[in-house]
Amino acid sequence: xxxxxxxxxxxxxxxxxxxxxxxxxxxxxxxxxxxxxxxxxxxxxxxxxxxxxxxxxxxxxxxxxxxxxxxxxxxxxxxxxxxxxxxxxxxxxxxxxxxxxxxxxxxxxxxxxxxxxxxxxxxxxxxxxxxxxxxxxxxxxxxxxxxxxxxxxxxxxxxxxxxxxxxxxxxxxxxxxxxxxxxxxxxxxxxxxxxxxxxxxxxxxxxxxxxxxxxxxxxxxxxxxxxxxxxxxxxxxxxxxxxxxxxxxxxxxxxxxxxxxxxxxxxxxxxxxxxxxxxxxxxxxxxxxxxxxxxxxxxxxxxxxxxxxxxxxxxxxx
Amino acid sequence: xxxxxxxxxxxxxxxxxxxxxxxxxxxxxxxxxxxxxxxxxxxxxxxxxxxxxxxxxxxxxxxxxxxxxxxxxxxxxxxxxxxxxxxxxxxxxxxxxxxxxxxxxxxxxxxxxxxxxxxxxxxxxxxxxxxxxxxxxxxxxxxxxxxxxxxxxxxxxxxxxxxxxxxxxxxxxxxxxxxxxxxxxxxxxxxxxxxxxxxxxxxxxxxxxxxxxxxxxxxxxxxxxxxxxxxxxxxxxxxxxxxxxxxxxxxxxxxxxxxxxxxxxxxxxxxxxxxxxxxxxxxxxxxxxxxxxxxxxxxxxxxxxxxxxxxxxxxxxxxxxxxxxxxxxxxxxxxxxxxxxxxxxxxxxxxxxxxxxxxxxxxxxxxxxxxxxxxxxxxxxxxxxxxxxxxxxxxxxxxxxxxxxxxxxxxxxxxxxxxxxxxxxxxxxxxxxxxxxxxxxxxxxxxxxxxxxxxxxxxxxxxxxxxxxxxxxxxxxxxxxxxxxxxxxxxxxxxxxxxxxxxxxxxxxxxxxxxxxxxxxxxxxxxxxxxxxxxxxxxxxxxxxxxxxxxxxxxxxxxxxxxxxxxxxxxxxxxxxxxxxxxxxxxxxxxxxxxxxxxxxxxxxxxxxxxxxxxxxxxxxxxxxxxxxxxxxxxxxxxxxxxxxxxxxxxxxxxxxxxxxxxxxxxxxxxxxxxx
Numbered sequence: 006x007x008x009x010x011x012x013x014x015x016x017x018x019x020x021x022x023x024x025x026x027x028x029x030x031x032x033x034x035x036x037x038x039x040x041x042x043x044x045x046x047x048x049x050x051x052x053x054x055x056x057x058x059x060x061x062x063x064x065x066x067x068x069x070x071x072x073x074x075x076x077x078x079x080x081x082x083x084x085x086x087x088x089x090x091x092x093x094x095x096x097x098x099x100x101x102x103x104x105x106x107x108x109x110x111x112x113x114x115x116x117x118x119x120x121x122x123x124x125x126x127x128x129x130x131x132x133x134x135x136x137x138x139x140x141x142x143x144x145x146x147x148x149x150x151x152x153x154x155x156x157x158x159x160x161x162x163x164x165x166x167x168x169x170x171x172x173x174x175x176x177x178x179x180x181x182x183x184x185x186x187x188x189x190x191x192x193x194x195x196x197x198x199x200x201x202x203x204x205x206x207x208x209x210x211x212x213x214x215x216x217x218x219x220x221x222x223x224x225x226x227x228x229x230x231x232x233x234x235x236x237x238x239x240x241x242x243x244x245x246x247x248x249x250x251x252x253x254x255x256x257x258x259x260x261x262x263x264x265x266x267x268x269x270x271x272x273x274x275x276x277x278x279x280x281x282x283x284x285x286x287x288x289x290x291x292x293x294x295x296x297x298x299x300x301x302x303x304x305x306x307x308x309x310x311x312x313x314x315x316x317x318x319x320x321x322x323x
Numbered sequence: 324x325x326x327x328x329x330x331x332x333x334x335x336x337x338x339x340x341x342x343x344x345x346x347x348x349x350x351x352x353x354x355x356x357x358x359x360x361x362x363x364x365x366x367x368x369x370x371x372x373x374x375x376x377x378x379x380x381x382x383x384x385x386x387x388x389x390x391x392x393x394x395x396x397x398x399x400x401x402x403x404x405x406x407x408x409x410x411x412x413x414x415x416x417x418x419x420x421x422x423x424x425x426x427x428x429x430x431x432x433x434x435x436x437x438x439x440x441x442x443x444x445x446x447x448x449x450x451x452x453x454x455x456x457x458x459x460x461x462x463x464x465x466x467x468x469x470x471x472x473x474x475x476x477x478x479x480x481x482x483x484x485x486x487x488x489x490x491x492x493x494x495x496x497x498x499x500x501x502x503x504x505x506x507x508x509x510x511x512x513x514x515x516x517x518x519x520x521x522x523x524x525x526x527x528x529x530x531x532x533x534x535x536x537x538x539x540x541x542x543x544x545x546x547x548x549x550x551x552x553x554x555x556x557x558x559x560x561x562x563x564x565x566x567x568x569x570x571x572x573x574x575x576x577x578x579x580x581x582x583x584x585x586x587x588x589x590x591x592x593x594x595x596x597x598x599x600x601x602x603x604x605x606x607x608x609x610x611x612x613x614x615x616x617x618x619x620x621x622x623x624x625x626x627x628x629x630x631x632x633x634x635x636x637x638x639x640x641x642x643x644x645x646x647x648x649x650x651x652x653x654x655x656x657x658x659x660x661x662x663x664x665x666x667x668x669x670x671x672x673x674x675x676x677x678x679x680x681x682x683x684x685x686x687x688x689x690x691x692x693x694x695x696x697x698x699x700x701x702x703x704x705x706x707x708x709x710x711x712x713x714x715x716x717x718x719x720x721x722x723x724x725x726x727x728x729x730x731x732x733x734x735x736x737x738x739x740x741x742x743x744x745x746x747x748x749x750x751x752x753x754x755x756x757x758x759x760x761x762x763x764x765x766x767x768x769x770x771x772x773x774x775x776x777x778x779x780x781x782x783x784x785x786x787x788x789x790x791x792x793x794x795x796x797x798x799x800x801x802x803x804x805x806x807x808x809x810x811x812x813x814x815x816x817x818x819x820x821x822x823x824x825x826x827x828x829x830x831x832x833x834x835x836x837x838x839x840x841x842x843x844x845x846x847x848x849x850x851x852x853x854x855x856x857x858x859x860x861x862x863x864x865x866x867x868x869x870x871x872x873x874x875x876x877x878x879x880x881x882x883x884x885x886x887x888x889x890x891x892x893x894x895x896x897x898x899x900x901x902x903x904x905x906x907x908x909x910x911x912x913x914x915x916x917x918x919x920x921x922x923x924x925x926x927x928x929x930x931x932x933x934x935x936x937x938x939x940x941x942x943x944x945x946x947x948x949x950x951x952x953x954x955x956x957x958x959x960x961x962x963x964x965x966x967x968x969x970x971x972x973x974x975x976x977x978x979x980x981x982x983x984x985x986x987x988x989x990x991x992x993x994x995x996x997x998x999x
Contacts, residue, residue: 065883070783072704080874084866091862105859107852109734110725114863117724120773127777127902130701131888135902138777142770143910146621149766150759157741157758165851166741225889230878234870302914309759316755 012263016097019272024090027276028244029053029237034280035287042291057237063229071128071226078125079227079234085118086241094172095248096271097260108156108166111249115201115242119145122235126223133215137222140298144200144207144219147302151197151309158190158315159253168249175256182254186322189315191254196308198246203239204286206296207304210239217295244279247286251278327381327398330371331454334410337364338447345439354434358421358798361446365413368406368450375403376823382456394463395519397456400827401592404668405453405584408675411809412577413446419683419802420569422795423690431482433567438478445471445573452581458508458518465504465581469497472578475570476562489561496558500548504585507541510534511593520593527594535594539601542589550582550638551631553612554950560619563631564695568686571627575634575682576675583641583671587664590649591831599653599749606646606753610760613639615918615950617767622912622919622946624697624904626685626779629771630678633721636764637674637729641667643757644736650750651743652832658849659743661837664828666735669821673728673813677720680806684714687795687803688779692788697775697904702784706792711780713803718772720810723765726860728813731845734854735838737761742850770911778904785898815857821845905944912946921946 033050040047067076092106119141126138160166162181163174175182200207208219215222224235252259258274260267296304324332341360348356375381375398386393398406420442426432433439448468455461477490512518514534515526530538548555559579563571586605590597616635623629644667651660687710688703689695704711720728740758743750784790794800813820818840825838839846844855890896912921924943930936973980 061878064879064881066886067883068886068888070888072781074781080867080870083870084863087866087870088859088862091866105855105862107734107854109737110854110859113723113725113730114859116769120722120724120769123773124777124781127773127907128781129888130782130898130901131890131896132900132902133889135778135782135907138773139902139907139910142773142907143914146763146766146770146911147914149769150762153737153762153765154755154759157755160741163851164742166738167851167853170851228886230874233878234874298910299913313755313759317751320751 010099010263012097013099015263015268016099016260017091019097019268020090020093020095021087023096023272023275024086024241024244024248025237027279028240029057031244031247031279031283032240035283035290038284038287039291042288053236053240057233060228060233060236061230065229065231068129068226070130071125074121075125075128075226076231078121079231079238081121082118082238083234083241085114085121086238086245089114089245090241092168093245093249094169094252094259095275097268098169098173098176099263106168108160108168108171109153111168112152112156115245116145116149118238118242119201122223129226131226133218133222133225136215137219137225140219141223144301144305147305148197148200151193151305151312152201154309154312154316155190155193155197158186158193158312158319161316161319162186168253172252172256172259173261175253176259176261182256184318184322186315186319187254189311189318191250193308193312193315194250194253196304196311198250199286200301200305202243202246204243205290205293207301209295212295219298243283247279247282248275251275251282325379325381326374327371327379327403328383330367330369330374331381331396331398331406331450332367334364334367334371334450335447337367338443338450341443342440342447345441345443346436350434353436353439354424354432355421357439357443358417358419358424361417361420361443362414363417364443364446364450365410365415365417368410368413370410371398372403372405372407372410373823376400376407376827378826393457394460395457396451396454396460397520398454400830401584401587402453404671404824404827405580406450408580408672409446409449409453409577412573412675412679413450415679415683415802415805415809416569416572416576417446417802418805419572419686419799422798422802423567423569423686425796427690433478435478438475438567441471441474442570445475445570449573449577449581453584456520458512458520458523461520462501462505462508466501468578468581469501472570472574473497476566476574478567478570479565483565485561486565489558489565493558493562496548496555500545500555502545503541503548504545507538507545507589510541511538520588523593524595530594532598535597536601539590539594539597543586543601543605546582546585546589547608547642548582549585550579550642551612551616551635552582552608552638552642553615553635554954556612556616556635557948557951557955559635560628560631560948563634563682564625564627568627568682568689571630571686572679572682575631576678579634579638580671580675583638583645583667586642587645587831590645591652596652596832597649599650602646602649602653603749603753604646605642605649606757609639609642609644609646610757611639612636613643613764614760614767615639617764617771618911618915618918619946619948621767621771621774622908622915622921624908626688626695626697626700626775627682628695629697629775630681630685633681633768633771634674634678636768637670637678637721640733640736640761640764641670641674643667643761644670644739647736647739647743647757648828648832650753651739656743657832657834658837659739660832661825661829661834662735662742662847662850663739664832665821665825665837666732666739668824668828669735669817670729670732672820672824673720673732673810676806676809676813677717677728680713680717680803680810681721683799683803683806684710684717687713687799688792690795690799691792692786694786694788697779699786700779700784700789701782701898701901702789703780703792706790707780707794709794709800710803713800713807714780715776716807716810718776720814722769722772724769726814726856726863728810728817729768731814731817731854731856733761733765735845738847738850738852742847742852767911770908774904774907778902778907782901783898785901785903815860817856818843818845918949919946920949 260271
C-alpha cells in the first residue's frame with residue numbers, strides 16, 4: 006500500500022468537512038422545496054442545524070433496561086458514514102485509504118450502521134423498536150441483491166470494484182457513462198438508494214404514525230444528543246448515497262490532480278450535483294404516496310431485474 | 324519423523340487414550356480428562372495440518388489390514404487444510420466440553436461412559452477422513468465417523484423424544500449417503516489397478532465420460548448429503564439441534580466440511596477437473612442451498628435449529644465457490660479458479676470458527692435456561708454478559724458485515740464471480756444470478772443474526788428461566804473465548820492465513836497463488852481489487868472515537884437521566900408486548916410466502932355477551948420444510964405402503980416361512996442352472 010499522499014489527505018479532510026457541514030443543509034433544502042411546492046412557507050434550509058444544536062443542549066436520557074448496544078449504535082452509525090465519506094471519491098479521486106474504497110466494502114459498512122440501529126431498536130424491548138427493526142432488516146435483506154448486481158454491472162467495463170477506478174474510467178471514457186448499462190444500473194441504484202435512505206415511497210421520513218413508521222420506529226427511544234447523532238447520521242447517509250450516485254454516473258468535475266483550482270471545482274461540482282439530486286428527490290416526493298410495506302418487495306424486484314439486464318447488457322455490449 | 328507425522332500420530336494416540344479414559348475412569352475425572360485429551364489431540368491435528376498446508380507431506384501404509392488396498396494414509400496440502408480446521412474446532416470444543424458435560428445440580432449431565440468414549444473417537448475419525456488415501460481406508464473412517472456421531476446425537480434420547488426421531492433421520496440419511504459414495508468409489512476403483520488414491524488419480528485421466536459422470540454424480544450425492552446441501556439437508560436441522568451442543572459444534576463446524584472435502588477430492592484431484600456441467604450443477608446446488616438454508620433460518624425461532632439451517636447456507640456458499648472454481652478451471656481461467664477455490668476454503672475456515680462459537684454460546688444458553696426457543700428467551704445480557712458478548716462476536720462474523728470474518732471470504736467469492744463474466748455466454752447468466760444469490764444470502768443472514776442476537780440476548784426476558792439465567796462455568800467460557808479469538812483474528816488478520824490457503828487452492832486447481840498479501844491488505848493476482856480488513860477496522864474505530872469525542876465536547880455535560888420507555892401513556896410495558904422472533908420474521912415470511920408456505924391459524928374467542936368483543940386470540944404458525952414435504956413424504960409414504968403390503972406375507976405361520984426359504988433356494992438353483 007502506498008503512503009497516503011498530501012493530495013489524498015487534503016481530499017479526505019475536505020470531503021469530511023463538506024459532508025458533515027452540508028448534509029443537514031441538504032435535508033433542510035429538501036424540506037424547504039417540499040414546503041414551497043405544497044404552498045407552505047417552510048422553516049428555511051438551516052433548520053436541521055438549529056434542531057441539532059437544540060438537541061445537543063438537552064439532557065441525555067437512558068431508557069430503562071437498555072444496554073451498551075443502545076448507547077453505541079448512534080456513534081457507530083455516524084462512524085460508518087464518516088468512514089465512507091473519507092474513502093469515497095467525492096471531491097478528489099485520490100483516496101487516502103485506497104484498499105478500503107471498494108464498493109462492496111462501502112455498501113457493507115453502510116449496512117453495518119443500519120444493523121447497529123436495528124439492534125438498538127430491539128434492545129429497547131418495546132413494540133415500536135421491534136417493529137422498526139423488523140421492517141428495516143426486511144428491507145435491507147431485499148435491497149442487498151439489487152445493490153450488488155448493480156455494482157457488478159458497473160464493475161464489468163472497468164474490471165474492478167474499486168470506487169476510484171470506476172470514477173476514473175468514467176472520466177477517461179465518457180461514452181461508457183451514456184451506455185445502456187450505465188442507465189439501467191443507475192435506475193436500479195436509484196430505487197435501492199431510496200429504500201436504503203428511507204425516503205418515499207418506501208418510508209416516509211416525516212411520519213409518526215405507527216402503521217407506517219420504519220426508520221422512525223427504531224429510533225423512537227432516542228432523545229437529546231443521541232437523537233442528534235441519529236439525525237445527523239441519516240442526513241449524512243442520504244448525502245453519501247446521493248454523492249456516490251452522482252459521481253458513479255456523472256463523474257465530471259471531480260479533481261484528479263492536486264491543483265487548488267481543480268479541488269475548488271471538485272468541491273463546487275460535488276455540492277451542485279448532490280443539491281440537484283436532492284432537489285429532484287424532494288420534487289418527486291411531493292407527487293408520491295408511501296407504498297404499503299408489502300408492496301415494497303415488488304418495487305425492489307423490479308429494480309433487481311433492471312440490475313440483471315444491466316449486467317447482461319454489459320456482457321453483450323463489451 | 325517430520326512435523327506432520329508427529330502431529331498426526333500425537334492426535335490419534337491422545338484421542339485413543341482419551342477414549343480409553345472415558346471408558347475406564349471414574350465419573351468425576353472423566354469429562355476433564357476427555358476434554359483435555361480432545362484439546363491436546365486437536366492441537367496435534369492443527370500443527371500437522373498447518374505443516375501439511377505449508378508443503379510437508381507424509382504417508383503411512385499397512386497393505387494387509389483391509390481388502391482392496393489396505394490401510395493407506397497420506398497427508399497433502401488439501402487434506403491438511405481440513406485436518407487443521409478439524410483440529411482447531413476440536414481444541415475449542417474439547418475445553419468447552421469439560422464444563423458442559425459435567426453434571427448440573429439436577430443430575431443431568433453428559434458424563435456417561437458411552438458419550439465420553441465416543442466423543443474423542445468421533446474427533447479422531449474426523450481427523451483421519453481427510454488424510455485417508457485409499458478407497459477402503461476412506462470408507463472405513465467415513466463410516467466410523469458416521470457411527471460415532473450418531474451415538475453422540477442420540478445421547479440425550481431419554482430426556483426428549485425428538486432426539487430419537489432426529490437420530491433415525493440422521494442414521495438413515497447418512498447411511499444412504501455412504502451407500503451412494505461406496506457405489507461411486509467402487510465403480511471408480513474397478514477401473515484402476517488398486518483402490519489407493521494414487522492409482523485412482525492415474526485411472527481418472529482415462530475414464531470414459533459415462534463412467535466419470537457416474538462416479539462424480541454418485542459421490543456428489545453422497546457427499547452433499549453429509550454437507551447438508553439441499554435437497555439432502557433434511558437430517559441437518561433435526562440432528563444439529565437435538566445433539567448436545569459440543570457435538571453440534573463439532574458436527575456443524577468440522578464434520579459437514581468433510582462433505583465439501585469429498586467433492587473437491589474426487590472432482591478436482593481424482594477425476595482431474597471434469598467437465599463444465601458438473602461444476603454448474605455444484606454451483607446451482609450451492610446457490611439454492613445458500614438461499615433456502617438462510618431463508619429457513621431467517622423465519623425460524625429455535626436458536627439451535629436456526630444455526631443448523633445457517634450451516635446449510637454456509638456450505639452452500641462454499642459450494643458456490645467450489646462450483647465456480649470448477650467452471651473457471653474447465654474454461655481455462657486458472658487464476659480465477661484459484662481465487663474462487665481460495666474463497667471457498669477461507670469460508671470453510673471462517674465458518675468453522677464462528678459456528679463453533681455460535682453453537683457453544685447457544686449451548687451455554689440451553690445449559691443455563693433449558694430453553695431453545697427465541698420466543699422464550701431475551702434479556703440474557705444481564706445474567707450472561709460474557710456469553711452475550713461471545714454470541715455477538717459470532718453473529719457479526721456470520722453476517723458478512725465488516726469487521727467480521729465472513730465478510731472477507733464473501734468479498735473474495737464475489738470478486739471471483741464478477742471477474743468470471745467474460746468466461747462465456749453461460750457465465751453471463753450464471754454469474755449475475757450467483758452474485759444475486761450470494762447477496763440475498765448475505766442480506767437474509769443479516770436479518771437472521773439481528774433476530775437471533777437482538778431477540779434472544781437483548782431486550783427483556785420473556786420467561787422466568789431466561790430471567791434467572793446464570794453465567795456458564797469457566798471452562799465453557801474458555802472454550803468460547805478461544806473460538807471468539809479465532810473469529811477476531813480471522814476477521815482482522817486474514818492476511819496471516821490467506822497466503823497458505825491461496826497456495827492450497829492454487830495447488831488444487833493447478834494455478835499460481837490467486838491472492839497476494841501485504842502486511843495489512845489483500846490483493847488479487849491478475850485482477851484489480853484489494854481489501855484491507857485491518858485498515859477498515861482501524862478507520863471505523865477512529866471514526867467511532869472521533870464521534871464520541873465530538874459528542875462529548877459539544878453535548879451538554881449534565882448526567883444522563885434514567886427514563887421510562889415510551890408506552891403510549893398506557894402504563895408499564897410487559898414482556899409480552901415485546902416483539903418476538905416470530906413477529907420479527909413475519910414480514911420476511913410474508914415476502915417469501917411462495918417459497919416458505921407457512922401454515923397459520925388464528926382462533927378468535929369472542930366474549931360471551933357480545934361478539935364484537937374479543938376474549939382471546941390464539942395464533943399458531945408452523946413452517947413445514949417444503950422440499951421435505953414434496954420430496955421425502957412421497958418416498959416415505961411408498962415405503963410405508965410397501966411395508967404394509969409386505970406384512971401380508973408374514974401371517975405368523977412357521978410352515979409358510981420354511982416354504983419361503985425352500986422356494987427361494989429352488990428358484991436360485993434354477994436360475995444358476997439356466998444361466999451357467
